[in-house]
Amino acid sequence: MIIISKKSMATALLATSMLTSVASAAEISGNVGATTDYIWRGMTQNDGGSSLSGGLDVDFGNGFYAGTWVGDTQGTDYGTQEVDYYAGYAGEAGSISYDVGYIAYTYPSSQSESDVDFSEYSLTLATGPVSVSYYVLADADGADAGDSTYISLGYDTEISGYGVGLQYGLYEGDFVGDEDQIDMSLTLSKDDFSIAVVATEDMNVANQGVNDDTRLVVSWGQSF
Numbered sequence: 657m658i659i660i661s662k663k664s665m666a667t668a669l670l671a672t673s674m675l676t677s678v679a680s681a682a683e684i685s686g687n688v689g690a691t692t693d694y695i696w697r698g699m700t701q702n703d704g705g706s707s708l709s710g711g712l713d714v715d716f717g718n719g720f721y722a723g724t725w726v727g728d729t730q731g732t733d734y735g736t737q738e739v740d741y742y743a744g745y746a747g748e749a750g751s752i753s754y755d756v757g758y759i760a761y762t763y764p765s766s767q768s769e770s771d772v773d774f775s776e777y778s779l780t781l782a783t784g785p786v787s788v789s790y791y792v793l794a795d796a797d798g799a800d801a802g803d804s805t806y807i808s809l810g811y812d813t814e815i816s817g818y819g820v821g822l823q824y825g826l827y828e829g830d831f832v833g834d835e836d837q838i839d840m841s842l843t844l845s846k847d848d849f850s851i852a853v854v855a856t857e858d859m860n861v862a863n864q865g866v867n868d869d870t871r872l873v874v875s876w877g878q879s880f
Contacts, residue, residue, distance in 0.1 A: 681717035689877035694727055697827050698839025698856035703730040719747045733772055735765030755780040771797035785813045793831050804829030819845035850875045
């Protein structure tokens with residue numbers, strides 16, 4: 657016979673209550689999207705072709721969040737699917753909002769003999785329409801932490817009911833390759849649709865397919 661003490665029962669009830677409180681405070685949301693070209697930091701991830709994606713996010717209501725995202729890719733090294741996992745903490749300090757996070761990029765269908773998965777730490781600061789994001793390599797096969805960095809400057813505003821975004825990014829370090837990569841974009845959005853002009857300089861992409869300097873990308877996305 658199993659005897660449950662009052663202390664053990666009280667502890668179990670307290671733990672259940674805490675988990676219920678966390679669960680009730682958490683908000684779960686999803687997203688789906690489609691694009692004519694999945695571009696990441698100026699590099700096509702789908703050989704210049706269209707890509708579908710979807711994800712789930714959990715907001716714990718106290719600044720902490722976590723989520724996952726899945727998108728189509730092409731290429732022998734990266735396979736046909738990218739699955740990302742991320743978590744972080746977001747908040748505000750006066751007029752400045754901040755977001756500190758960690759993201760793991762995984763490629764479960766990769767045919768590469770080496771491990772192509774990698775991860776990064778990130779920090780984003782924003783005030784008004786201006787934002788700056790900084791990413792640093794956390795872990796990768798054959799590379800050390802800090803072997804690459806990516807900094808992105810963004811400006812987002814609204815003109816006559818349309819969202820307008822400007823972005824400039826610099827990707828550099830040993831993990832990137834011999835040449836630093838610069839990407840710039842201008843995005844116009846309305847409701848669930850967006851159209852972007854993406855320009856890339858000094859692309860060092862051996863396995864990504866399309867290396868055009870300037871591309872036009874049309875995307876659709878919806879959250880629920």
